Amino acid sequence: MLPEVISPAPIVKIKSLTVAYRYGNAWLDAVRDVSLQIEPGQTYGLVGESGSGKTTLAMAMMRYLGENGKVREGQVEFDGRNLLSLSQNEMRQIWGASMSLVPQNPLSSLNPTIRIGEQLAEILRHHQGLHRAQAQARSLELLQSVRLPDPQRVAESYPHQISGGMQQRVLIAMALSTSPRLLVLDEPTTSLDVTTQASILDLFRDLIKSHQAAVLYVTHNLGVVAQICDRVAVLYAGELVEDAPLADLFSRPLHPYTLGLLTSVPRVGLNKNQAQLQSIPGQIPALGMRPAGCVFEPRCKFAIEICRSRPPLFTPTTQHHVRCYRWEEIDRGELSSKVDLKEEFLIQRPTITLDIKEQIPTASTIEKPSRETGRGETPTLSINHLTIHYDVRRSLAEFITRQPVAKVKAVEDVNLTIQGGKTVGLVGESGSGKTSLARAVVGLTERTGGDIGLLGLALPSKLSKRNKDTLRHLQMVFQNPEEALNPYLTVGASLRRPLIVLLGYSPSKADAEAKKLLAAVRLPIDYVERMPWQLSGGEKQRVAIARAFASHPDLLIADEPVSSLDVSVQASILNLLNQLQAEYGSALLFISHDLAVVSYLSDEIAVIYLGHLMEVARADDLFEPPYHPYTEALLSAIPLVQPEAMHTIIRLEGDVPSPMEVPTGCPFHTRCPCCLGDICVQQTPPWRIDERTGKKSFCHIPLDELSQLQKRILPAIE
């Protein structure tokens, strides 16, 4: 941070910008009275949850709003010109030439019918007047500059032939091809896996430094912001609530919302036994229903009378702006960011008490082991040598020519046990087979080989072969809350059904029980009459969780239950899962791509890569060396809020291989930084067991050798 040096003229200057969308006949403000400016070489982070207006602001900055959006008030100045007064033709000269965008979804931004090299060359010909041959040569250089391994091959490929990470690199090359003055990055890594995200962020950091462009980085992820931004603006419900240099924002957050965001994301390595997550109650108000006073007031723990009027932008230091009346008290630490959890519990907890024991029907034929299961007793779930292959459908021509059926090897020889009441986290990148595994356990996918046992009893592969009593003990929470509830049934009907079907309750008893379930997931009891469209995403997921717990399952499987929710809602769902699991004594198989979330909830963590388990360890031990090389890379890829704390940086080369062609030997050898050579390529690794911690690692390198090579990656949680 350069203090008080005469700063260069900003490239973009936004003054009290208000942007509205047409909704029916009304214009509703999506962004209200936002001012900021970006200097050359500065990377400005724009952080907010969905609905905060961050994309709208970015688009308005580029004057790229759709037909139904307009700038109602304020100014956008770009390179000294008033952008709003320019004609469409003049804008076309600016777009793509001095202003570029890297969008969120790379595939939909590339033309699927044109080769990559040609798409890149077209920009150069159009904006820089290069000849065909020049443009071609330059586009190869550009592809090289974004560190694509084989630029020639990429240039000749169509977009669908390269991976998501490579597509994103191509788009970055496109965006930088004309040396733009302003670069807008709209969630450019959100759709990518962590390991890919890490290397793309590295690339951004280097390229941005060398280009001296003004960069606006739009994201919901504070970790990512901490990695590459110089300055951060926090947006909430269309208003800029805090705006500060990166270090200030993290070390001295002054707005309650910023505080909430920082504390609601679980830090990697933090476990449920250490602390409960801080959640922000409620949800972002809908467009047109925003409060007249402070926009955050309805959800704010510190709200007082004065907050009903709109706070001005205070300036605690010249660089730091905050829109909160009580920033001084927050700064002095007089308002604790921690809410008394008991208090929150009392407020939200309805008066109905849960008497779980009475509800468990006695008809159960499965002998229930005691809840305090130690090792050696019957585990709740035992998976032995589980293998799942899918046949790839052949075309008619392939069928006639008798081509062998190609197989997707989703899960290969997986062994896993879950003890009663415990949580096992399964973490893996997309395509790792984690969802296939979950679906095979509940029976939605048939397995190819291996056994699954529930409470010591063998589970048939087919769902239709499982009896009611098995079904009752095995329930699942799905990833997408929007699709979790039948849109044509009331919440009450959705909750009553499992009670009637699985527990044989009478309708009136089921009705009473449905209300208790709602209370258990901290929703108002009158929600029984509501339709799913009247609920927010987080509330829908609560109902889905209530439905899963309705039959008192011994094992609950949660497949990415929070990944589509905003961070502030995520925390409360995780807390809820944790509390209910303790109350009901169920074991939990928690599946996620997010190591921080998994580490928070789990007692034990299994890391999966290309259908193979790589490492299984107790949650605390996973973060201590020795690591499996893949785990080490995963840990190193996590964007931390305190980037300077990272000890080792490991980046994986290339992409995850296709599950149709899983590499021989160790499936990770193609990307492993520690690959030993032939032995890893040819031989299946043994399971190495650390006798002290019980950590199991699927690797040729013995654990004590690994521990000599490795250092702890993540900072300790204080």
Added chain:
Amino acid sequence: MRGEGERVPNLDAISPSQPLLKRGMRLQTMLRGLYSRTASAIGTTIFLMFLLIAVFGPVIAPYRSTQLIAKDARQPPSSAHWFGTDNLGRDIFSRVVLGTRDILGLAGLGTILAVISGISFRLITGYRGGWFDELWMRFFDSLLAMPALLLSLLLLGTLGPSRNSVLLVILIVYTPIVARVVRSVVLAIKSRGFVEAAHLRGESQVYILFREILPSVLPALAVEAALRFSYAIFLVASLGFLGVGVQPPSPDWGLMVKEARDYVRQVPWALYFPAGAIALVVIGVNLMADGIKRVWQNVT
């Protein structure tokens, strides 16, 4: 490089619980939606008008459909005979009015039957999947390969022309089309969480099909049914015109056009009015179907 997609803000994301985004729907809401746009308002009005005429036809019509008024034969439109009289001296206004019930009833009933059979076929086969589904799909594809009118002529050739045959033809011609629409929706819905949750609590196939899946299929089906209805009207009229549908002396619009064609120079109005009625009702229903689709898209 920049698709249209990025410029359109995702309103769902901006306002997760915007009250405008209701997903449940009532007839009243639908009508209000239809009347909020000019085109669909006109279409709906036309359809409702014909519906009233169909119901109250015998009350409205001044003459019986076969009543011959010999002295008034070949009269141009006048205050006594609003649409004039035809070659035989029948009151065209009365015949058009009385024919409304016939054509709307036949097309409507045919469509309803086709929708029911299409749903049953597809819910069952699309749900069971596998070769059973494949087999039916190929069979339906082969039916779809034939133009509707040609298929109807073939069928009527074997069945012989009658009112019931026409009904059966509509049923057979439109079942595959409805089935196809239902199938695509079922495929999209059966992998949703709420359907899988129903499987996980061991619900019967019938329950899953009718309670969990069918309600989500209905909106798409309502649009399809309205569209099919307008084509069915056209089909009934075409068959009448070709002489293989409803037989004389029924006041069928298609039949009236066919009869009037021979005297088009002398009594052109005998052709204009029934032909106009066909065009009007088809356009009306089409506009309304389009309106239903738009209302539904705005809602979901």
